[in-house]
Amino acid sequence: MKRTILLTLGLAALVASAVAVAAVSGPSPSAGRASSHREATLISEDPSADNTDLYAFRTPEKPDTVTIISNWIPGEDPAAGPMYYTFSQNARYNIYIDKDGDAVPDVTYSYRFSNGPNVAFLRNTQQSYSVTKTENGASTIVGQGLLTPPNNIGPRFTPNYRKLVTDQDHLLSDGALTFAGQRDDAFFGDIGSIFDLVAIRVGTGATGGGKDFFAGYAVHAIALQIPISQLDNGTNHTIGVYANTERPSPDGWVQVSRLGFPLVNEVLIPTDVKDQWNSTRPGEDSQYFQYYHEPILAKLLTQLYPQFGPYQETGRDDLVAVGLTGVPGLNFTGRVQADLLRLNMSIAPTASPNRMGVLGGDLAGFPNGRRLGDDVIDIAEQVVAGALIGHKLPLGDGVDAGDKPNLSVFPYEPDPASGFDNAKGVTTPTHTAAALDVHSRHAARRR
Ligand SMILES: [Ca+2]
Ligand SMILES: [Ca+2]
Numbered sequence: 001m002k003r004t005i006l007l008t009l010g011l012a013a014l015v016a017s018a019v020a021v022a023a024v025s026g027p028s029p030s031a032g033r034a035s036s037h038r039e040a041t042l043i044s045e046d047p048s049a050d051n052t053d054l055y056a057f058r059t060p061e062k063p064d065t066v067t068i069i070s071n072w073i074p075g076e077d078p079a080a081g082p083m084y085y086t087f088s089q090n091a092r093y094n095i096y097i098d099k100d101g102d103a104v105p106d107v108t109y110s111y112r113f114s115n116g117p118n119v120a121f122l123r124n125t126q127q128s129y130s131v132t133k134t135e136n137g138a139s140t141i142v143g144q145g146l147l148t149p150p151n152n153i154g155p156r157f158t159p160n161y162r163k164l165v166t167d168q169d170h171l172l173s174d175g176a177l178t179f180a181g182q183r184d185d186a187f188f189g190d191i192g193s194i195f196d197l198v199a200i201r202v203g204t205g206a207t208g209g210g211k212d213f214f215a216g217y218a219v220h221a222i223a224l225q226i227p228i229s230q231l232d233n234g235t236n237h238t239i240g241v242y243a244n245t246e247r248p249s250p251d252g253w254v255q256v257s258r259l260g261f262p263l264v265n266e267v268l269i270p271t272d273v274k275d276q277w278n279s280t281r282p283g284e285d286s287q288y289f290q291y292y293h294e295p296i297l298a299k300l301l302t303q304l305y306p307q308f309g310p311y312q313e314t315g316r317d318d319l320v321a322v323g324l325t326g327v328p329g330l331n332f333t334g335r336v337q338a339d340l341l342r343l344n345m346s347i348a349p350t351a352s353p354n355r356m357g358v359l360g361g362d363l364a365g366f367p368n369g370r371r372l373g374d375d376v377i378d379i380a381e382q383v384v385a386g387a388l389i390g391h392k393l394p395l396g397d398g399v400d401a402g403d404k405p406n407l408s409v410f411p412y413e414p415d416p417a418s419g420f421d422n423a424k425g426v427t428t429p430t431h432t433a434a435a436l437d438v439h440s441r442h443a444a445r446r447r
């Protein structure tokens with residue numbers, strides 16, 4: 001029903017917005033990168049299956065629940081129509097939760113999306129979806145015929161966008177709350193400088209001056225809010241979470257992308273191994289031990305910033321613990337090495353979160369799970385440089401928060417900017433005014 005109304009609204013708006021839409025119908029930008037945006041060769045050719053970020057935290061407003069947010073599709077330009085970004089109909093989007101430290105998922109939520117009829121020359125971005133939960137080997141459909149909001153196209157096509165979003169919070173039959181759809185990318189960072197050989201624009205990077213590459217870009221998100229009572233193992237209270245995307249193949253569903261801990265495939269895994277890593281399940285991650293134990297980035301820092309060194313380039317048991325097993329006393333899950341985002345759910349949410357998380361003395365933040373505001377780039381740079389082994393450096397990218405404040409209500413990631421309000425390429429009368437100014441000065445001289 002809602003979709004019909006939207007379609008009608010959309011058609012009514014078409015005539016008025018046709019010129020504007022035609023002006024933005026060029027190819028979408030390919031520059032999007034985040035903690036794992038466009039990080040490996042194959043997946044960079046398949047953006048709608050590309051995991052970008054994963055978050056897991058105890059919910060401040062409902063502390064008896066855990067919120068998991070998984071993002072896909074890097075660098076969505078909200079104006080990039082008419083084939084606006086959507087979840088792929090030919091993919092399976094999964095969120096996995098390991099409750100007992102063996103790196104084998106105990107609870108899986110799988111999402112499948114279907115497109116509705118298109119609107120003239122515009123893609124209909126409101127999709128329907130189903131959610132299947134697998135637990136103890138048994139699969140149950142816990143949600144069916146659910147809707148995403150449409151993408152934020154503009155005030156005529158998608159007016160009252162906040163309400164379009166809140167209308168699509170859905171309670172699943174197992175008691176979890178879910179949302180799926182376009183969101184502003186909560187990830188923040190100066191990727192423009194980082195990928196220019198870890199360039200730092202100002203000082204050591206911890207004093208501002210960076211550019212948030214992700215400002216104005218969106219992603220597609222799946223958010224889940226699950227009662228802790230459904231996930232708690234009763235002993236160490238620690239879950240390991242990861243998300244992946246699967247595509248169909250003649251041999252069944254194949255994993256084409258995955259994400260647990262941020263920045264792993266981006267920064268730790270060598271380029272030639274990145275595609276293989278994306279196809280590996282976390283339970284087989286001990287094969288990547290050497291890339292944690294002898295990180296490439298530490299060697300790179302030695303070459304690029306010898307004045308801040310020396311950096312410990314080998315024997316990095318601290319990185320192995322943080323990334324592969326969890327940190328003893330915080331979120332250790334046992335000896336099985338696996339790339340998972342580990343969250344000790346017995347640690348209460350912090351009233352005033354510190355963006356540096358555990359490094360800043362705030363145990364409710366990264367790397368104990370990950371909150372939307374945690375500054376994983378600064379934390380990762382400082383940890384690789386040796387923050388946990390006595391070599392503390394105030395490294396960072398000079399960007400301390402996202403361009404939009406996160407919401408205090410589910411699904412917490414901000415509403416995306418609308419395509420209509422896109423701030424890029426704004427033409428100002430500056431040149432004309434300057435030219436006129438020159439003319440008038442000439443005229444004044446002549447007088
Ligand atoms: Ca398990
Ligand atoms: Ca943002």
Ligand SMILES: [Ca+2]
Nearest residue numbers: 375378397399
């Ligand atoms: Ca930062």
